[in-house]
Amino acid sequence: MPNVRFRLNGVETEIDADPDTPLLNVLRGQLGLTGSHFGCGAGECGACTVLLDDHAINSCDTPLWSVADKTVTTIEGLGSADAPHALQRAFIAEQAMQCGYCLSGIMMSAAALLKRNANPTSAEIKAALDRNLCRCGSHNRMIRAILRAAA
């Protein structure tokens, strides 16, 4: 079984796994990156969102083989406690989360949006978060946080 190589959070990474394994399983199970969450496992909730070459994707239904030679960024690669990303600072400032389960997926979708549109409108943010569910109903605060991060 050939290893799959890709760039993960800025580090060249090589994984020995069945190429059909969902990327989320590899991230959480093999690499210990548990910031991307398992919600539905069916591409419906967005809790597992990561960036693939700067595009937001659901890692639960993305097979490992499809990220070969590409760049994957998870919430662990977005910022750190010492150097938080603008989105992380803004979400804290706006208290834009409740339970937080959806948060990493929401932030990665927002990060993808800000990469292609540095100054989005509220409507554009809503469209970008269309595939990210938040059962706590915190979307309005999240939209404020994303507007703050873009400012």
Ligand code: FES
């Ligand atoms: Fe991947 Fe729900 S866990 S979309």
